Amino acid sequence: MDALIVIFLSGLISLFIAFAKKPVLVLLTSTVGLLIAIALFIAQWNNPVTLFSYEGLEFTNTALLYSIAASIFALFSILIGYNSYKKQPEHTGEYIGLLMFSLVGAVCMLAFTDMFMFFLGLEILSLPIYVLAGTNKKDLRSSEASLKYFLMGAFATGVLLFGIAWTYGATGTFKIQEIGDFIYNNQNTGIAHSSILYVGVLLIMASFLFKVGAAPFHFWSPDVYEGSPNEVTGFMAAVVKLGAFGAFMKIFGIAFPDLHAFWAPALVIVALITIFLGNLSALNQIHFKRLLAYSSITHVGYALLAVLTLSSNSIENLWIYLFGYGFSIIALVAIAKLLNDDEDKISAFKGLAKRNPFLATVAVLALLSLAGVPPLIGFFGKYLVFADAFTQYPLIVIIALANSGIGIYYYLKTVINIFQKEEIEESKIEVPAIHIVVLSICAIAILVGGLVLSQYKLL
Amino acid sequence: MVLATVFESGLSMEYYLILSSILFVIGVVGVLTRKNAIILLMCVELMLNAVNLLLVAFSNYHGKADAQIFVFFIMVVAAAEATVGLSILVLMYRNARSVDIGLFNKLKG
Numbered sequence: 001m002d003a004l005i006v007i008f009l010s011g012l013i014s015l016f017i018a019f020a021k022k023p024v025l026v027l028l029t030s031t032v033g034l035l036i037a038i039a040l041f042i043a044q045w046n047n048p049v050t051l052f053s054y055e056g057l058e059f060t061n062t063a064l065l066y067s068i069a070a071s072i073f074a075l076f077s078i079l080i081g082y083n084s085y086k087k088q089p090e091h092t093g094e095y096i097g098l099l100m101f102s103l104v105g106a107v108c109m110l111a112f113t114d115m116f117m118f119f120l121g122l123e124i125l126s127l128p129i130y131v132l133a134g135t136n137k138k139d140l141r142s143s144e145a146s147l148k149y150f151l152m153g154a155f156a157t158g159v160l161l162f163g164i165a166w167t168y169g170a171t172g173t174f175k176i177q178e179i180g181d182f183i184y185n186n187q188n189t190g191i192a193h194s195s196i197l198y199v200g201v202l203l204i205m206a207s208f209l210f211k212v213g214a215a216p217f218h219f220w221s222p223d224v225y226e227g228s229p230n231e232v233t234g235f236m237a238a239v240v241k242l243g244a245f246g247a248f249m250k251i252f253g254i255a256f257p258d259l260h261a262f263w264a265p266a267l268v269i270v271a272l273i274t275i276f277l278g279n280l281s282a283l284n285q286i287h288f289k290r291l292l293a294y295s296s297i298t299h300v301g302y303a304l305l306a307v308l309t310l311s312s313n314s315i316e317n318l319w320i321y322l323f324g325y326g327f328s329i330i331a332l333v334a335i336a337k338l339l340n341d342d343e344d345k346i347s348a349f350k351g352l353a354k355r356n357p358f359l360a361t362v363a364v365l366a367l368l369s370l371a372g373v374p375p376l377i378g379f380f381g382k383y384l385v386f387a388d389a390f391t392q393y394p395l396i397v398i399i400a401l402a403n404s405g406i407g408i409y410y411y412l413k414t415v416i417n418i419f420q421k422e423e424i425e426e427s428k429i430e431v432p433a434i435h436i437v438v439l440s441i442c443a444i445a446i447l448v449g450g451l452v453l454s455q456y457k458l459l
Numbered sequence: 460m461v462l463a464t465v466f467e468s469g470l471s472m473e474y475y476l477i478l479s480s481i482l483f484v485i486g487v488v489g490v491l492t493r494k495n496a497i498i499l500l501m502c503v504e505l506m507l508n509a510v511n512l513l514l515v516a517f518s519n520y521h522g523k524a525d526a527q528i529f530v531f532f533i534m535v536v537a538a539a540e541a542t543v544g545l546s547i548l549v550l551m552y553r554n555a556r557s558v559d560i561g562l563f564n565k566l567k568g
Contacts, residue, residue: 116529123536127543134547140554147551150544151499151560155490157540158506161533162483165510168526169476169517 003040003067004051004107006033011100018093023085027078030096034075034103041068056117061459062315063111066246069319070110073238073326074103076442080334081231082434095135098128099235106243110250115164115174118247122160122211125243126153129236133228145227152220156210163203167255170197179255187258201256201263208251211244214304215274218297222281225293226344230337233289237296237333238326245303245318253310260310267308268396274301275399279406288336288346291410292329295370298407299325302382302400305389316459317388321381324449328366328378331442335363338429346414351422356429360418362439369446371411372404380450475516482509496551496558500544507537 010033014026041064051057059067078096085092101124108121130153134146168174170191171182186192206217213221225233256263278297285291299321306318338359339348353360369378382404390397431439482505489502511530518526548558555562 116532119529120532120536123540127539130543130547134550137550138554143547143551143554146547147496147560150547151490151496151503154500154503154540154544155487155506157536158483158486158503158510161507161510162513165513165517165526168514168529169520172521172523174525174529 003037003044003071004057004104006037006040007071007100007107008104010034010037011097011104014100015093015097018097021089023089023092026092026096027082027085030078030100031075033100034071034078038068038071038075041071050113051111055113057108057111058113059111062250063107063246065316065319065458066110066242067107069323069326070103070106070239070242073242073330074099074106074235076330076334076438077231077235077238079434079438080234080330080337081229082432083337084229084231091135095132098132102128102132102235103239106239109243110246112247112250113175113177115168115176118176118251119161119164121243122247123157125240126157129232129240132232132235133224135229135232139227141227142229143227145224148220148227149224152210156207156217159203159210160207163200163205163207166196166200166203168200170194170200176251176255180257183256183258192258193262197259198262201259202266204251205263205266208244208248209270212241212248212300212303213297214270214300215277215297216270218274218277218300221297222290222293225296226287226289230289230333233292234330234333237292237329238322241296241300241303242322242326245307245322248307249315249318252307253315257310264308267304268393271301271304271308272396272399274298274304275403279403282410283406285410286346287344288348288414289333289344291346291414292332295407295410296325296329298403299370301403302385305393305396305400306385309385309389309392311388313384313388316457317381317384319458320377320450320453321385323453324369324377324381324446327442327445327449328369331362331366331439331446332370334435334439335359335366338431338435340429346417349414349417350420352418354421356431358436359429359431359439362443363418364415365443365446367411367415371408373408375447375451377446377450377453380454384454472516472520475512479509479513479516482506482512494559494561496548496560499560500541500548503544504537504541507533 010030014030017026017029044059044064045061049059078099105121105124108117109125112118112121130146130150133149134143136142167179171179173179173182183192210217228236275298278294278301282291282294285294303318303321306314352363365376369376372379372382386397386400486502486506486509490499493499493502511533514526514530518524552558
């Protein structure tokens with residue numbers, strides 16, 4: 001709970017310090033705030049704290065684990081924006097402040113115990129990001145991404161609320177634990193299988209699929225990823241996915257596990273379409289961020305398998321998966337930003353191995369981790385999720401594995417670009433010290449994270 | 460209290476469910492078919508108000524107040540959302556001189 005206040009306050013202070021017109025000071029405030037918050041999250045481990053008299057927020061170990069990951073990725077997203085703050089110092093305060101407020105929403109979304117806090121968390125998470133997507137005010141593409149994201153997000157919110165209302169009508173409560181108990185106690189009677197409840201479950205599921213960007217609700221995500229500034233893309237891919245999947249897992253694992261037979265078939269179809277659609281669309285991409293967006297759709301499809309399985313290990317497996325995914329994607333958007341290519345073509349990576357071996361190494365590691373090459377963290381995440389799902393859904397896991405094979409093609413295409421010689425000799429790339437630190441941490445996490453995390457049982 | 464008397468006078472639950480479903484569907488169809496971004500925003504508001512109606516009706520049905528409190532939260536969030544949405548629309552209008560979503564085709568592929 002303290003951590004939540006620290007994040008909010010450091011966001012607020014960042015807004016005011018911005019009046020001093022020293023971006024470095026704002027950066028320092030937010031970094032210190034986030035580091036304190038992460039330390040406080042770790043200090044709360046094994047010591048569940050509830051917040052508000054009716055226990056709207058509860059920091060269990062699961063919530064803490066996801067919150068720590070979200071805070072780390074938020075910190076990295078702020079740090080890799082360093083170049084833009086130097087270029088446009090006037091809006092640093094608002095930019096960082098909004099990112100911090102968004103993180104507050106993500107933490108609420110991971111620690112909620114009832115639909116109130118979940119809905120509020122979702123909105124606190126989403127509203128700043130609608131604005132952040134349009135940060136490049138003069139750039140039409142950025143405004144377009146912002147508007148598209150806003151309209152789709154507001155629509156998804158409406159659908160979610162309609163679902164919550166029907167669920168409330170059927171069960172008479174907003175607390176997810178009580179909803180779960182209600183369904184468990186009445187599962188042999190018609191009450192737990194009324195069409196009112198089923199409508200609610202389906203609508204809530206549809207809005208989650210919107211938020212995580214699963215097919216057939218994915219159409220906004222490539223546009224928004226491409227149009228937003230790179231740091232915001234990293235934030236959306238890492239933190240928003242963590243928040244949305246954490247909440248997805250929580251609601252469907254606690255409130256609706258006894259309706260698994262009802263919603264699982266729908267989710268199976270969605271997962272399959274998502275995996276195929278993301279992969280096939282990524283094959284022909286020439287824009288790097290679009291490629292990342294379509295690959296993220298595929299990754300959402302894989303992650304949905306963990307939601308489908310709902311075993312005792314699923315939450316932790318999903319966390320490792322998203323943790324590894326976040327490091328890779330933040331490293332890649334940071335590198336793409338340093339390449340300084342407005343067109344955002346994959347061919348901008350040409351000759352990177354010559355121009356800057358450090359960036360090339362990190363990029364290759366991140367891409368291979370996304371492709372799922374052992375012993376990188378992406379492999380472990382995928383392995384754990386797939387192995388867990390295999391007993392229940394063997395056929396789907398085999399299809400997903402085949403799709404991982406397709407995925408390797410477009411990741412390796414970028415890797416080949418990195419090692420290719422470029423026709424025109426270009427100057428070396430300047431890498432700020434902050435980027436070196438962030439990218440080194442990402443590289444280390446990608447390299448050894450999977451090996452270390454798979455040794456321990458965290459939850 | 461007013462709603463309670465209406466219920467007692469014989470207006471059954473189903474009417475509220477049907478009315479709010481119709482409102483919601485009008486909102487959804489509007490979002491999916493209209494081209495003007497401001498009308499899209501209005502349709503989203505209509506969807507949220509359909510939810511409010513549904514929640515109040517269910518709250519009365521269950522005899523609990525918590526859903527009515529939720530309605531206040533939804534109204535506050537809807538106001539915040541409209542603020543952010545309209546400012547994004549202004550930003551868009553400055554850049555494109557239009558709020559017709561059919562013209563937004565800079566991003567595709």
